[in-house]
Amino acid sequence: GVDVSDPELYTGEDLHGDSSTATVMGLATGYNLGVFERFVGTLRKSGFKGHIILGVAPDVPELTLAYFEVQNVTTKVLQWVDCQYDRESTSSKVLSQDKTCVHPYIDIKSRWSRFPLQRDWLEQCETCTGPVLVMDVRDSFFQRDPFGPGSPKVEGLQVFEEHKNQTTSHWLTNWPINNCKKVRYKETMLCSGTTIGTRKAMMKYLEVMHQEMRSWIQQKECRFDIHGDDQSIHNHLFYSGQLPFATAIPNRIGIVHTVGYEAAKLWKAKNNYYMTAKGFSKPQAGSAPFLGATPDRWLGPDTNLIDDDGYILDFDGSRSRVIHQFDRFGKQIMPWMHSHGINSDPVARELIKNLKEKARGIKKDK
Secondary structure (H helix, E strand, C coil): CCCCCCHHHHCEECCCCCCCCCEEEEECCCCCHHHHHHHHHHHHHCCCCCEEEEEECCCCCHHHHHHHHHCCEEEEECCEEECCCCCECCCCCECCCCCEEECCECCCCHHHCHHHHHHHHHHHCCCCCCCEEEECCCCEEECCCCCCCCCCCEECEEEEECCCCCECCCHHHHHHHHHHHCCCCCCECEEEEEEEECHHHHHHHHHHHHHHHHHHHCCHHHCCCCCCHHHHHHHHHHHCCCCCCEEEECCCCCCEEECHHHHHHHHHHHHHHHHHHCCCCHHHHHHCCCCCCECCECCCHHHCCECCCCCEECCCCCECCEEECHHHHHHHHHHHHHHCCCCCCHHHHHHHHHHHHHHHHHHHHC
């Protein structure tokens, strides 16, 4: 196993609201500029002054790269290579999702490669000395600087719980863990899409995850033809005691607010109401507003999830810093996001305008 006895894995540093040494990292292949405007744009608008490191596909558009340069984003262009691991799963099926892997990690699933890649990127960044947030990009945005004024001190590693009613009895963790490790946990689900730690704790976590992934992929009973089994590994490592330097942060209390469970529950309740009580078709119900919503408020007040301006809240009534899995609310959240500048970054809009004017000038000269 990986040595986790270093006392520095369990300590932390108080930034006193200065995020300039902090780092936010993510793997972001196949996304359009709009996704980056939401993710990078809201992060920079929150006041975040630190490092943003994103892994992108080799065919990332030039406009996106130009936007990254203006917003001081470090890009890591991935290299696709042939996988070199046995892809036969325990069900005698061939794993369908991987025909190519990410260099140099040819012996694990491509979706898993973000863990060792981010360890490498962090190691290469000598000025990334503060706390680190590794996270999903597509379904996240920022309402406040994750490491800005008033943010809690980061000690060791922080793993984030989903809603208390979402447990590891869910098939995504129960089936793979039991099949591979012959153990079942009934604990609060931890989301592998967002993790925070000191530089040293994050490096160690990513190393432990990579080692465990290499172990799983080498065993037929631990290979699954599914997406998301990194969450199975993440939960198993924590609940089996292999991440003693990690603390589980309850939902709606820490830096990250994973809204998926509650959002999906509200979405389902809304649809069921409109279909049963109003006779709506499924598409009509899907387009209907949330119960209790008004023209000025996209979500009903009885949910206690948003303030009067529509921002998503922690339990103490303050605006959550990082929102993850917002898409589970469906399209009903989108008008509010558009009206509050979450889906559009003026920096990108100005960049596009300048490039168009430049192109028109070149055409006119010809």
